Amino acid sequence: MTETQGHGNQEGHAPGSKFGMVIDLDKCTGCGACMVACMAENNVPTKPDETNKLDTITWMRVFKLSNGKAFPDAETCYLPRPCMHCGGKHDAGHSPCVSVCPATATDYSYKTGIVSQIYTRCFGCRYCMGACPYHARYFNWWDPKWPADMKNYLSPDVSVRMRGVVEKCSFCFHRYQRAMDLAYYEERELEENEYQTACTQACPAGAITFGDLNNEDHMVYKVTHEESEGDEILRGRTPFRLLEELETNPKVYYLSGRDWVVKAGNASVREEAKAVKDTGGHH
Amino acid sequence: MKLNRRNFLLVSTAGAAGGAVGSMFSPLSWKLMDDSSVWSQNWPWTPVPLDGEVSFEETTCALCPGGCRVKVRKVDSRPVKLEGVDGGPVNDGGICILGLTALQLVYGPARVRTPLKRAGKRGEGKWVEITWDEAISDVSEKLAELKGAGQSKAVGCITNGAKGVTSALFARFMEAYGSPNHYWQATAWDSYEENIQRTLGLNGSAGFDLEKADYILSFGAGLLDGWGSPVRMFQAHSKWRENHDAHVTLVQIDAQLSNTAAKADKWLPINPGTEGAVAMAMAHVIISKNLYDRGYVNWSTTGFRDFFRTVQTEYAPEKVAKIACPVQKPEYVKKWTEELESRAIAFAKAEKPLALAGKGNGDRPVSQAELNAIQSLNALVGSINREEGGMVVIPDADKYPWPPVVLDADAKGYKPALVTTKGRTKYGASNLLSNLPKAINAQHGGLKALLVAGANPLYTLADTEETAAALQKIEYIVSFASQMDDTFTYADIILPDHIYLESTVDVPTPPGFAKPVYGLAKPVIDPVYKTKAMGDSIIEIAKAMGGTIAESFPWGGFGDAMEQAMNEKWNALDSDGVYVNEDFQPEKEGIRFRFFARAGMEDRISLQGSVEKYPLVITPCDTIRLSTGALADTPFMVKTVSDTKLKKRELVVQVNTMTAQQYGFKEGSQAILETPVAKATVLVHCSEEIAPGLVGVPRGLGHIAYDEFVGGKGTNYNTLISPVQDPATGFDVAWGIRAKLT
């Protein structure tokens, strides 16, 4: 079977796809649509009390950052955080979580750059959760329940989980599969807009851009390579990633015009970080 | 065999190896192990959704007035996901947190699945299922009985606003029946309607061309917190950020760092309730610096001279700072005043400035005094009816071309509504629902029956205790609710409505839109349960009552009434689901804006409670994640609510760190929040996003009934306050209340 993507396979030839995201924090309003779109798309359960944010399952989670100043100089910024699908050190596929799973229930795909999760193989040791510095992995501490007739809105594209297993954002991999099936059937390549995650699609502010970081025609490529064609999204800002210095090589890039937000993306707030490129002298 | 070491080793090794090999060949242990793990992967209580053919169907979301075009993804006939539809004038692919989770309203535990009749006492929660025939007869017989006894005016009806075909059918019913008591709850948009009538002499709604404005002064309007058409606002905000040619500035004048304030270019913090005064102060600056649009003011306004005098003498920024600036330290007051002045100047100098009002998500009315001041700013800079980026008036829709209502002698006679007020509104008493509970409680035998159609007054009206007492006095309450909401618990009979996905619903022009846009929802799934569209129910009730009432409802069903109502728009609505009046031009000829001298501070709406007893002030906060209207949050929405607003079942209030310390509270401390109206147990969150002396209370929590996901969580803000009448209109314009935390 030929690679319809046209970018080779993992056996040392041309690199496969690297699906990733650019999230514009200046557009994000913290509305939470991405969070619930993901829940609705991926059969994420809900329990009566979800106020303990340490055991609530939100594959996509919107954090509220603060500049730490007192009233009236306080500023806040919302930051949506899906799974980073880390490439790991040297972007070689040794994501922090993939390296440590003892049952190979999570794996890095060189074809798509996506870190998968096999719910039926996971036996819930939670080592991957300890390894993930982004806390992007969630455990089913309870048996998920769908009271009344809520089972009826479950999608057949995503396995429904049982208790005792870990789950996380999959960059809506089932949408990739469906899109690829169609592209393969029609003997053509996948278009940029054919495979988009639920959160990207739902965001009413248009703050999320999703695509193949290895495909130079895709907007995420243009933005992360700071090309002029990406200017409409970049608008003079420098993309940054969370915890970049830990060499996890995450696939989610953020844009913010505020220095304190960029700083908050590091492991230590002491690091000097600039939101906007220094254009050397003039505005 | 001798048992020496050699033999021992031989025997034990052979035995062990043989045993190991043997058990490997026996399938039993492998099978058992494998079976047990497979069983854990296929627990019978873990659902396996059925697969099927995927299809998409489009409709218009009717859960809020926003009017977004959405599509439902179906697997065979089962709906599994809601998504936004690309293109279209309202949302262009976007969808909000409520729209996305509509399926939980369809299938959730709070759904009312069949008509119900109360068994047991009110509030016991005991219901018995009845058929639709029984339900319709029960209601029509009761109403007929009351009319026959000359009690037609003792029947009331509460709808979800005035607009839309369903509300119009209920209004029509009340007219044919002969009762003046049709009510709905006024919002900030009603305040705008009243103001438009007063200042521009027009009957219409406010529209704002926000996408093209370049300097927006928002006086507490939660533009990104649910104001207007939420998705449209998010997209407008994104457009502002994308604008290369002109940097669009949003200045949020707000008591708290709401999400809108957080994303604004500048947050000017003020004391709550001083929006009008601050607007007047800005007017003062604009006039003093001669930056106002002389052409517009001279040719298209009246009353400027008196206004000018009031502004210049009463509203100097330094004077206003004394009441509006939240931190009274001299250096800060100076900085604040300078900021106010510079922003007013920038506003006036901008090409397309626009000033907006409507606290929070806009479902609470704003006083005319405040609106006068804010609209005056628009007048001063010429934004009213400006070509681009300005404020326009969308004229009230024509009455539907339905046949005239047939009235009998009883219906023809004049009857005063229960609610009276000193104020004046263009809808008479109808948009004064906030005054109804008091009116009922003050009277003996005010209302004998009440139809609640798409509203949830027990939740949405201020002073829940008063509302509950009023409901208790009404012997027959009919609810058309689709969810087991708060008012549902007081009802005697339920005729459950469809969810919009199962029904034909019209969505009138969303509030704040700059041109008329109509939406139509058509059924995309078969009704899941034994529910019926409210429009159909009222038609059937009318028909069952016979006589002139039946004659006033000549249609076969709700669909026919809808089609007739939509008139020339029907074809476009039927095929595309949306109708836009692209050629719309606002009425400008001869329209003059009237400045009112009595604006801003003089009529500042006072707060209840004495400062000594209640040293703090409650100010409500809205977010898009908490629905504050008739419809409560879905389970997924509640899941996204921060633990700084709700913790387990307790409301969390926002208190400035210094204030918390002053009263001996730490992060997470439990406290009693008491107002002159009620008290509640809450938790304290120490925040820098609110000024000292204030208590930020999230709105949208504290529902009773519903289900385990939504019900019984937190406290309803409306429980803690009571209505404060705007002297001009009689609307409830309470923007807070005094409180204490112990």
Add this chain to the structure above:
Amino acid sequence: MEAAYQKIVRLESQLHPLGVQRAPLWQFVLWMGFFGTILLWGVYAMFLCWFKGLNQTNMNDSYGFALWIWADLGVIAVGGGAFFTGLLRYVVGKDPLKYIINYAVLIGFICYSSALLILAIDIGQPLRGWFIFWHANVHSMLTEVAFCLSCYFGVLCIEYIPLVLENRKIDEVPIFHHTSHNFHEVMAIFAATGAFLSFFHQGSLGGVAGVLYGRPFAYRPEFFIWPTTFFLFTWSAAACGPCFTILVTKITEAITRKKLVKDNVVELLAKIAGWMLLTYSIAKIIDTLYWAFVMLPKHNLHVLDFFTNQSLIYSKLGGVPWILVVEILCSVIPAVILVTKKGRQNKPALIVAVFLGSMCALINRWVMVLQVMAVPVLTFETFALYFPSWQELATTILPVAYGVLLISLSHRYLPVFPQERELNPV
């Protein structure tokens, strides 16, 4: 009635090892009943966790590893006395240790079976636990742990079986007598195998934390594929395991009010443990300094960033990372005591030293598991604080109760201490 009771007592006494006195049967039954009740409480909690799920614990998404994993790592560390004493006795040839090796093995057996039991409760899907063997990921430290731990448990069983077969009555059966005799002859192989396996799984448990390059608190530099924590964990297990063996021996002596092992044996083991602790302390301090002053500054981080005054355990009052300091003191102080003859021979000092030595391993495992979980990495997340639920406590006390029961049974019926007869003439 009385006669029947006496008969039972007499029969039961025939199960005791020769030439030693044992407590009256009724006392023993009461003792067992008491710990049996605690065991049953733990078993109840265990079934709650299996049938209701892990929501019975206070673990959460930030605290995926909590009390149980600490107990696992801790119990394996202090059970390291088994492999190290075995190595010393059978491979290095320290003969006097043969008088304490039985007990070390028994303690090891209890520790490792407890660890396996806790793991069976701790994983979310116990019925799929065998996937760790079937779908093994060779890159994961836990895979290595699972394989080596299971194999080593097998070794411990083999080391324990001869002791069981030496029960007076069982030994009378010729085949069992010969079997146990022959086991003893080949024990060196098993001891060597055990030491080899232990080196790896003790180390891999350290590797569990050390490979987490997403967590600057836990991450350590690597020698080939192993982080420094790999070697430090093996070292500390070898150092602290014997301390624990000595500690439990002393406790047993106190409870049975008998001397069970001669001083020279204890002192030999203590001396070796002391030197291990000393060398371990040096290695640990070097590793900590490198981590604190070379690795952390690369990310602009500071040691105190990982401590918070919100929690008593992770307190940084006065700018001191207290638990880290206490942990290091718990290896330095016993080291200093045990390397000197005077220290070893001073009874109170010895007890203090072996107690602190055991604590050293336990605190170290706590820091490398629970503090790793508590410390946030993203700047906008906060410290997660945790306190175990009663179910977690009950299931952690369960192995302790089980240990007491097994030790009691073993001591009563098996010749665990070869020198007991000599030290306690009847």
